[in-house]
Amino acid sequence: MNRREFLNKILKVTGLTVYHPYVAKEESVPFRSTGNSVNRKVWEIYKKRKETVSQKLEDTYAILVDLNKCIGCRRCEWACNEWNKNPNKPIKEFEKSRFEKNSVFNEIRRTTAGQFTVVNRFFDEKTGKPVYVKIQCMHCLDPACVSACFVGAFTKTPEGAVIYNPDACVGCRYCLIACPFDIPAYEYFDPFTPQVTKCTMCFDRIVEGEVPACVAICSADALKFGKRKELLELAHKIIEDNPDKYVPYVYGEHDFGGTNWLYISPVPFEKLGFPMGYNETPAKFTRNFLFAVKVLEILAAPPLVYLAYKSLSDKSKTGGKNEDK
Amino acid sequence: MKTNSWFREKILLGQDFKDYIAGLLTPWNLIVGIILILGIYALGYRILFGFGPATNLTNEYPWGLWKTLNILAEIPLSAPGLAIGTAVYLFKVKDYKMFARPAVLASLLGYVFGVLTLIFDLGRYDRVLYPFVLFWGLESVLFLTAWHFFLYILICFVEWFPAFFEWVGAERARNLFAKLGVWATALGVIITGGHQAALGALFLIIPTKLHPLWYSSLLPVFFLVSAVFAGIAVFIVQATITYKVYRNQLVNFNYKEFHRRLLSLSKILVVVLVAYLLLKLLDLAHYNKWKYLFTPYGYWYLVELIGFVVIPIITLIIGIKAKWVKWVQLSAFWVILGLILNRFNVGLIAYRWYIPLSQKYWPTWMEVAFSLSMITWAIVVYKFIIKRMPILKH
Numbered sequence: 001m002n003r004r005e006f007l008n009k010i011l012k013v014t015g016l017t018v019y020h021p022y023v024a025k026e027e028s029v030p031f032r033s034t035g036n037s038v039n040r041k042v043w044e045i046y047k048k049r050k051e052t053v054s055q056k057l058e059d060t061y062a063i064l065v066d067l068n069k070c071i072g073c074r075r076c077e078w079a080c081n082e083w084n085k086n087p088n089k090p091i092k093e094f095e096k097s098r099f100e101k102n103s104v105f106n107e108i109r110r111t112t113a114g115q116f117t118v119v120n121r122f123f124d125e126k127t128g129k130p131v132y133v134k135i136q137c138m139h140c141l142d143p144a145c146v147s148a149c150f151v152g153a154f155t156k157t158p159e160g161a162v163i164y165n166p167d168a169c170v171g172c173r174y175c176l177i178a179c180p181f182d183i184p185a186y187e188y189f190d191p192f193t194p195q196v197t198k199c200t201m202c203f204d205r206i207v208e209g210e211v212p213a214c215v216a217i218c219s220a221d222a223l224k225f226g227k228r229k230e231l232l233e234l235a236h237k238i239i240e241d242n243p244d245k246y247v248p249y250v251y252g253e254h255d256f257g258g259t260n261w262l263y264i265s266p267v268p269f270e271k272l273g274f275p276m277g278y279n280e281t282p283a284k285f286t287r288n289f290l291f292a293v294k295v296l297e298i299l300a301a302p303p304l305v306y307l308a309y310k311s312l313s314d315k316s317k318t319g320g321k322n323e324d325k
Numbered sequence: 326m327k328t329n330s331w332f333r334e335k336i337l338l339g340q341d342f343k344d345y346i347a348g349l350l351t352p353w354n355l356i357v358g359i360i361l362i363l364g365i366y367a368l369g370y371r372i373l374f375g376f377g378p379a380t381n382l383t384n385e386y387p388w389g390l391w392k393t394l395n396i397l398a399e400i401p402l403s404a405p406g407l408a409i410g411t412a413v414y415l416f417k418v419k420d421y422k423m424f425a426r427p428a429v430l431a432s433l434l435g436y437v438f439g440v441l442t443l444i445f446d447l448g449r450y451d452r453v454l455y456p457f458v459l460f461w462g463l464e465s466v467l468f469l470t471a472w473h474f475f476l477y478i479l480i481c482f483v484e485w486f487p488a489f490f491e492w493v494g495a496e497r498a499r500n501l502f503a504k505l506g507v508w509a510t511a512l513g514v515i516i517t518g519g520h521q522a523a524l525g526a527l528f529l530i531i532p533t534k535l536h537p538l539w540y541s542s543l544l545p546v547f548f549l550v551s552a553v554f555a556g557i558a559v560f561i562v563q564a565t566i567t568y569k570v571y572r573n574q575l576v577n578f579n580y581k582e583f584h585r586r587l588l589s590l591s592k593i594l595v596v597v598l599v600a601y602l603l604l605k606l607l608d609l610a611h612y613n614k615w616k617y618l619f620t621p622y623g624y625w626y627l628v629e630l631i632g633f634v635v636i637p638i639i640t641l642i643i644g645i646k647a648k649w650v651k652w653v654q655l656s657a658f659w660v661i662l663g664l665i666l667n668r669f670n671v672g673l674i675a676y677r678w679y680i681p682l683s684q685k686y687w688p689t690w691m692e693v694a695f696s697l698s699m700i701t702w703a704i705v706v707y708k709f710i711i712k713r714m715p716i717l718k719h
Contacts, residue, residue, distance in 0.1 A: 110384060110385075111384075112384060113384075144530050146464075147464045147465065147530070148462075148465055148466075148467065148530055149462045149465055149467075150456050150462040150465035150468035150470075150471060151455050151456050151459075151460035151461070151462050151468075152460050152461060152462040152463075152465075153460070153462075168455065168460045169448070169449065169452075170447050170448070170449050170452045170455050170456065171447045171448020171449040171450075171452075172447055172448075172467060173382075173387035173388065173448065174465070174467050174527070176384060176387035177387055177388060177527075177528075177530075177531060177534075177676075178531060180531070180533050180534065182384070182385070182534075184384075185384045186376075186382075186384060186387060186448065188375060188376040188377040188380075188382060188383070189375055189376075189377035189378070190375055190377075191371075191372065191373060191374050191375030191376075191377075192375075193449070194375065194376070194448040194449070275533040277533065278532060278533060282529075282530045282531065282532055282533075283464070283530060285529035285530060285532070285542065286464070286465075286466050286526060286529050286530045287464065289466065289522075289526040289529055289545055290464070290466065290469060290526075292545075293469065293519050293522065293523065293526075293545075296518070296519075297515045297519055300514065300515050300518065304415070304511040304514055304515065305511060307415040307416070307511060308415060308507045308508050308510070308511035311414060311415055311417060311507050312504060312507050314417070
């Protein structure tokens with residue numbers, strides 16, 4: 001029992017805490033604080049590479065998700081937890097979910113501090129067949145979180161991964177607000193050194209020439225890793241060759257300014273919980289605002305200086321300092 | 326001995342320490358004391374155990390009551406210093422001169438205690454200075470907001486210092502800051518304009534997550550204009566209460582004159598409210614949002630817009646015409662409630678409007694206690710200063 005748990009217990013015994021729905025909810029998860037270490041590891045690698053490796057890459061890496069092929073085995077979740085040292089369970093418990101009546105699939109889940117990726121189940125309205133959708137950080141080309149962070153704790157690497165610097169983060173959680181995909185999660189149960197956590201695109205693996213952990217374990221061929229341009233071509237080709245099996249849309253090609261995770265699907269994306277309707281990065285709006293503010297502040301400055309100057313010189317004419325009284 | 330007597334004169338208002346403490350034991354102060362103690366407990370709990378046990382903040386609702394009430398609502402409600410200060414120090418509106426110091430003091434305290442709340446809403450409050458020193462996220466609206474808060478608090482201090490140094494008896498420092506105060510006010514107009522708008526602009530980045538009735542590219546303008554009317558409304562209420570409670574400080578106080586000035590202030594309030602209403606209608610028409618009006622969120626939007634903008638406009642006009650000061654004061658109070666409602670709508674209720682009600686955020690008692698205690702602190706310090714420094718009668 002660590003100090004926190006001890007204190008917690010004391011407060012509970014002495015009746016100083018009240019019933020708390022979210023605590024109850026979180027406690028059903030077997031862990032509270034995840035002790036994320038991958039953020040720092042990845043950031044260190046990024047810093048080193050910045051100095052040593054030439055940063056010019058022709059194209060970023062991407063992952064193409066084929067929702068027609070995903071069978072919902074959730075092994076990607078297991079592999080992700082395993083590689084990123086997140087709290088984990090035996091792989092069997094993940095694999096059996098899709099055969100169970102009462103499983104995690106009964107509700108739509110989101111990423112949390114200890115889970116960088118989750119698989120959700122939807123149903124194809126026409127065929128009644130399940131469609132499994134893996135979600136994780138989309139690694140936007142022009143990410144809202146990077147733009148929103150007021151200490152610049154997020155970076156888009158030349159490889160395409162969006163990564164996070166735990167040594168800069170102040171914990172304002174504006175990135176959680178800003179992300180259109182609701183991906184970043186916060187370690188609310190860590191009182192002293194909480195971090196924002198999310199998928200790093202296995203930056204520590206791809207710089208070594210490996211594929212991300214989830215891609216490596218996927219035996220259904222639902223995840224493909226490669227250069228973004230090539231994968232986009234591939235995605236369009238798959239759709240063209242199987243027009244009856246896919247909706248003619250590559251999610252992530254333009255959505256929210258484009259992402260490094262791309263999806264093709266048998267079901268329209270709006271039915272699978274994907275936010276639709278914006279083909280430019282939302283950061284555009286805040287950038288425009290910041291520019292407009294500067295313009296207005298510049299326009300306002302000269303008249304205000306004039307007013308202040310006039311106000312002061314009037315004062316000295318009328319006998320000065322007591323004017324204020 | 327000398328310092329002791331200074332302490333007695335200035336801090337204890339000429340009373341004995343024992344008498345002073347005994348004088349504090351009133352039922353009203355007992356309630357204040359309970360709120361403050363609960364707030365300190367909640368803060369301690371949050372620091373020791375973190376957000377998880379202390380608050381209902383989740384990944385779905387990363388910003389809760391503290392950000393909504395103590396920043397989104399409290400900052401525009403702390404705008405009287407901007408509204409009145411500008412009129413008096415820059416435009417030389419003599420009518421409102423008597424209002425300048427209380428307005429500036431209210432702004433100062435509103436910002437200081439709002440920002441103090443914000444600090445403990447940061448996961449790493451120990452790093453609060455990072456955006457000022459180490460790490461600059463120049464593309465973030467929050468970065469602009471943080472810097473503008475910081476600068477504006479400095480400005481408020483400069484504007485308030487003349488009263489402070491008058492109280493201490495440092496004539497030269499007083500005169501210096503009286504002059505600096507004019508420059509500070511000029512800079513303050515830019516700074517407040519910038520960050521009041523920026524508070525709205527924070528939400529520009531979530532076009533898909535905020536309900537279309539509230540999401541608009543005009544959000545920064547709405548926040549700025551509503552901060553102006555809120556500033557005036559708060560001032561009307563604040564002046565009403567202050568000049569009532571501290572009657573005894575004011576010899577020869579001309580209530581007729583005071584009421585005349587309140588009425589003239591409320592005319593400006595109506596003008597700004599009407600401008601705000603027209604902008605809101607433009608927003609509805611330009612983005613063709615009428616279709617959303619006949620949904621549950623649409624009805625709620627109408628409650629906000631008609632109940633808290635249109636109705637106060639009508640009551641204010643009636644009150645001004647008939648010279649019913651009480652009506653005007655009550656309407657101003659209604660306007661304040663409307664502003665708080667608007668900020669809660671943007672920050673919490675219309676944010677992620679598509680998730681089921683059961684997953685919506687609801688604050689814990691500790692969040693409520695800390696929020697209220699920080700507002701109570703601001704009022705306690707306001708009273709403390711009003712009683713001692715030349716704020717009302719200068």
